[in-house]
Amino acid sequence: MINLLLFPIIIPFLFAILLLFFKENVVMQRVLSVIGVTLGLIASFYLLITIKAEGVQVVTLGSWPAPFGISMVSDMLSALLVTTTLLITLFVIIYSFTSIGKERERFFYYPAILFMVTGVNGAFTTGDIFNMFVFFEVLLIASYLLIVLGGEKKQLRESIKYILVNIVSSALFVITVAYLYSVVGTLNMADISVKITEIGQPGIITVIAVLLLIVFGIKGSIFPLYFWLPGSYAAPPIPVLALFGALLTKVGIYAIMRTYTLFFIHDTGFTHEILMVLSILTIIAGCIGALAYFDLKQIIIYNIVIAVGVILFGAAQMNEAGISGAIFYLIHDMLIKGALFLLIGIIIYVTGTSNLRKMGGLMKTHAPLGWFYLIAAFGLAGIPPLSGFVGKLLIAQGAFQAGNVWGSIIILASSLVVLLSVMRIFIYAFWGEPVALPKIERKSYAQLMFPAIVLVVLSILYGIGTEWLIPYMTDATNVLLDPSIYIDAVLGE
Amino acid sequence: MKTNDVILQTTTKVVFFIIFLFSIHIFFAGHYTPGGGFVGGLLTTGAIVLLLLAFDLKTVQKALPFNFTIMTGIGLLLALGTAAGAIFFNVPFFTHAFDYFTLPLFGETSLHTAMVFDAGVFLVVVGSAITIIQSIGGDS
Numbered sequence: 001m002i003n004l005l006l007f008p009i010i011i012p013f014l015f016a017i018l019l020l021f022f023k024e025n026v027v028m029q030r031v032l033s034v035i036g037v038t039l040g041l042i043a044s045f046y047l048l049i050t051i052k053a054e055g056v057q058v059v060t061l062g063s064w065p066a067p068f069g070i071s072m073v074s075d076m077l078s079a080l081l082v083t084t085t086l087l088i089t090l091f092v093i094i095y096s097f098t099s100i101g102k103e104r105e106r107f108f109y110y111p112a113i114l115f116m117v118t119g120v121n122g123a124f125t126t127g128d129i130f131n132m133f134v135f136f137e138v139l140l141i142a143s144y145l146l147i148v149l150g151g152e153k154k155q156l157r158e159s160i161k162y163i164l165v166n167i168v169s170s171a172l173f174v175i176t177v178a179y180l181y182s183v184v185g186t187l188n189m190a191d192i193s194v195k196i197t198e199i200g201q202p203g204i205i206t207v208i209a210v211l212l213l214i215v216f217g218i219k220g221s222i223f224p225l226y227f228w229l230p231g232s233y234a235a236p237p238i239p240v241l242a243l244f245g246a247l248l249t250k251v252g253i254y255a256i257m258r259t260y261t262l263f264f265i266h267d268t269g270f271t272h273e274i275l276m277v278l279s280i281l282t283i284i285a286g287c288i289g290a291l292a293y294f295d296l297k298q299i300i301i302y303n304i305v306i307a308v309g310v311i312l313f314g315a316a317q318m319n320e321a322g323i324s325g326a327i328f329y330l331i332h333d334m335l336i337k338g339a340l341f342l343l344i345g346i347i348i349y350v351t352g353t354s355n356l357r358k359m360g361g362l363m364k365t366h367a368p369l370g371w372f373y374l375i376a377a378f379g380l381a382g383i384p385p386l387s388g389f390v391g392k393l394l395i396a397q398g399a400f401q402a403g404n405v406w407g408s409i410i411i412l413a414s415s416l417v418v419l420l421s422v423m424r425i426f427i428y429a430f431w432g433e434p435v436a437l438p439k440i441e442r443k444s445y446a447q448l449m450f451p452a453i454v455l456v457v458l459s460i461l462y463g464i465g466t467e468w469l470i471p472y473m474t475d476a477t478n479v480l481l482d483p484s485i486y487i488d489a490v491l492g493e
Numbered sequence: 494m495k496t497n498d499v500i501l502q503t504t505t506k507v508v509f510f511i512i513f514l515f516s517i518h519i520f521f522a523g524h525y526t527p528g529g530g531f532v533g534g535l536l537t538t539g540a541i542v543l544l545l546l547a548f549d550l551k552t553v554q555k556a557l558p559f560n561f562t563i564m565t566g567i568g569l570l571l572a573l574g575t576a577a578g579a580i581f582f583n584v585p586f587f588t589h590a591f592d593y594f595t596l597p598l599f600g601e602t603s604l605h606t607a608m609v610f611d612a613g614v615f616l617v618v619v620g621s622a623i624t625i626i627q628s629i630g631g632d633s
Contacts, residue, residue, distance in 0.1 A: 003580045010586075014573060020566035062587040072586075 220252020322398025534618025568616025
């Protein structure tokens with residue numbers, strides 16, 4: 001099965017195409033999209049096992065020889081991300097059944113999600129820098145549809161911003177790839193790494209490194225390029241917000257991690273120093289935002305920004321603890337953000353508002369929601385043995401080893417701010433005097449709870465099962481720390 | 494306001510077929526020389542847009558009663574199917590195959606699987622471009 005690593009990309013794509021034929025048939029749309037994502041998930045688990053057993057999987061499209069054809073490369077990091085992506089998408093789709101509304105379902109909502117997953121998985125898997133641009137476009141165009149679908153006034157305003165920002169960053173992406181190509185004369189990522197090592201990273205390559213950081217920084221929302229994110233993400237309905245928050249910024253983070261461990265490794269004193277300083281500033285800016293708002297959505301959205309900073313800070317350490325901490329935290333953050341967004345979606349559904357000041361006393365009427373929210377909140381802050389703990393511990397450990405004491409102190413302090421920001425939601429929404437709730441159907445409440453609870457349970461398992469995940473994480477870390485594994489797999493020497 | 498566009502409409506009835514035939518020529522030329530599914534599809538779209546300019550949306554929809562969304566879907570399926578055919582032979586995705594056949598009228602011709610892929614691209618381009626134009630033009 002030489003094409004196995006492509007299955008998590010092709011299967012959602014195939015089902016997205018099939019859905020185009022059943023525009024009006026909502027039941028068919030739901031059934032087919034669940035089947036599609038489930039099949040993709042099975043394929044990605046199989047891929048995970050194969051990579052564990054046989055090492056990095058590579059296929060070069062069209063049977064062309066490696067540096068010339070487009071290589072698709074699946075190492076442990078990409079396989080883990082692809083699997084998590086499909087997992088979250090599955091539960092967000094199930095959540096959408098009751099929350100998104102028939103109108104949106106009949107206007108290509110599910111095909112858009114599946115096309116976006118195609119793009120996200122493609123970007124995680126590709127081994128060709130220009131092809132990465134193409135997959136970025138695939139996921140962006142699908143996300144344009146998702147953010148504007150429904151056509152509310154707020155959505156239209158924010159989608160114009162979102163599209164403008166992303167068009168600018170995509171243009172910059174192509175320009176940067178052109179610079180890179182004019183210097184090294186290749187687009188294959190493994191080959192680029194070899195060529196940069198041969199010429200020893202002169203100044204121009206460092207310039208390109210910073211340009212790429214800007215490009216991926218806009219998508220991944222690092223300081224000061226995250227300005228568009230809080231407004232745009234708050235506009236679409238909750239399931240779309242959950243997908244964006246859990247998946248899209250992570251593609252930018254993945255691209256930064258990949259390029260900064262594969263290409264630009266000869267002048268880390270400069271490039272990785274910038275990355276580290278920016279990630280600390282990102283954390284601080286995110287913390288300020290998370291404490292400043294009384295709006296549920298905004299608080300969690302600023303928590304995305306904090307997490308981006310934490311992950312990139314870990315990646316910038318370039319030692320084993322830092323990188324594996326970053327990978328642990330990356331997967332954790334995808335799961336927990338998915339879960340949290342779905343949970344606050346239920347809180348908003350139950351109370352009919354996203355303003356914290358107008359809530360209260362939910363604990364008396366919706367106790368399970370409160371407890372699961374509390375677990376997710378503790379997981380986000382990294383209280384042991386929940387899922388955020390190991391990642392943060394390793395990142396802090398890596399930073400101490402690399403001598404960045406101040407940075408790790410800020411990371412640890414940010415955990416407290418994260419805890420405070422999510423506990424504020426808990427205190428305001430669940431404690432205090434009950435307020436009058438709008439009438440809702442008990443059945444749809446239960447249907448919304450199911451996917452959210454499963455995601456929370458998965459994140460608990462992820463925290464408790466750390467011991468079993470370590471072999472996988474070690475494999476992922478090794479490839480990032482030792483580019484020759486990646487290069488040998490692609491170029492076959 | 495009623496405009497007199499007899500000349501435009503009469504010309505269009507002829508020119509449409511010329512452009513359409515030329516687009517098919519460009520499509521088949523595309524394998525070894527400039528052209529292909531994308532350009533061919535754009536030319537066909539151009540021909541349909543000319544019809545839309547000369548007549549109105551309703552007439553054109555009556556003359557070409559296709560659902561262009563479905564056409565996009567069929568095109569995507571063709572393209573993906575051609576590329577995915579490689580999976581069944583366990584060779585890398587997108588690997589193409591070709592051979593020489595002797596056909597009546599054409600003589601010895603090389604037939605490529607890449608052409609089926611290109612036909613998919615052609616349908617996707619026409620389908621999506623016309624869908625966009627119809628949904629923007631249909632508003633007024």
